[in-house]
Amino acid sequence: MSDLLKKWAELADVKAELASRDWFLGTSGNLSIKVADQPLTFFVTASGKDKRKQTNDDFLLVDALGNPAEPTHLKPSAETLLHVEIYNKTNAGCVLHVHTIDNNVVSELYGDDGEVIFTGQEMIKAFGLWEEDAVFRIPIIRNHAHIPTLAAEFSKHLSADSGAVLIRNHGITVWGRSSFEAKKFLEACEFLFSYHVKLLMLKGHKVFTS
Numbered sequence: 001m002s003d004l005l006k007k008w009a010e011l012a013d014v015k016a017e018l019a020s021r022d023w024f025l026g027t028s029g030n031l032s033i034k035v036a037d038q039p040l041t042f043f044v045t046a047s048g049k050d051k052r053k054q055t056n057d058d059f060l061l062v063d064a065l066g067n068p069a070e071p072t073h074l075k076p077s078a079e080t081l082l083h084v085e086i087y088n089k090t091n092a093g094c095v096l097h098v099h100t101i102d103n104n105v106v107s108e109l110y111g112d113d114g115e116v117i118f119t120g121q122e123m124i125k126a127f128g129l130w131e132e133d134a135v136f137r138i139p140i141i142r143n144h145a146h147i148p149t150l151a152a153e154f155s156k157h158l159s160a161d162s163g164a165v166l167i168r169n170h171g172i173t174v175w176g177r178s179s180f181e182a183k184k185f186l187e188a189c190e191f192l193f194s195y196h197v198k199l200l201m202l203k204g205h206k207v208f209t210s
């Protein structure tokens with residue numbers, strides 16, 4: 001099997017697993033996997049498709065600017081520029097973006113703070129933070145409709161080869177050196193969001209003054 005087909009299959013496996021969690025509601029979500037560095041090329045999900053379905057048109061190859069790298073009838077994800085930023089500024093190998101109700105709720109709960117902070121959770125070790133009382137911070141940025149503006153804002157938080165950024169009332173974008181690491185990070189983030197929302201609900205927290 002060619003390297004290209006191996007990368008396609010690797011991303012398709014991740015996509016199928018995230019789809020099984022129903023994380024692609026309403027055609028939301030986009031995924032990518034790096035194919036080559038020099039020049040940068042990567043597979044990205046085609047825009048507007050139902051990502052729960054598995055078809056031969058799920059992904060298309062794009063270049064370092066996010067434009068199709070070969071003739072295609074498919075349109076790259078509307079958020080391809082975020083993937084471009086990540087691959088151009090880090091050594092990430094895979095980028096995953098999903099909209100879940102929990103990640104949207106957490107992004108609104110803490111949107112005004114510009115970040116959400118987690119500590120005292122065993123799951124934080126998934127991010128390689130094993131020290132006592134480790135703290136894991138996820139930046140929260142405004143959901144600019146103008147994608148180049150969103151990408152520029154997002155780019156300010158690209159300092160490592162793996163990480164996560166919440167886009168307020170939109171979703172989360174996670175990246176890692178491999179699809180394994182990116183998926184591990186995404187699953188750990190969604191665990192923390194779900195735990196936090198449930199705990200607030202069970203405690204009957206009045207989280208909004210208005």
Ligand SMILES: CSCCC(=O)C(=O)COP(=O)(O)O
Nearest residue numbers: 027028029030047048077078
């Ligand atoms: C109803 S989803 C709106 C677009 C979006 O935020 C998304 O994640 C999916 O867009 P794409 O172009 O990648 O299908």
Ligand SMILES: [Zn+2]
Nearest residue numbers: 028029170171
């Ligand atoms: Zn989105």
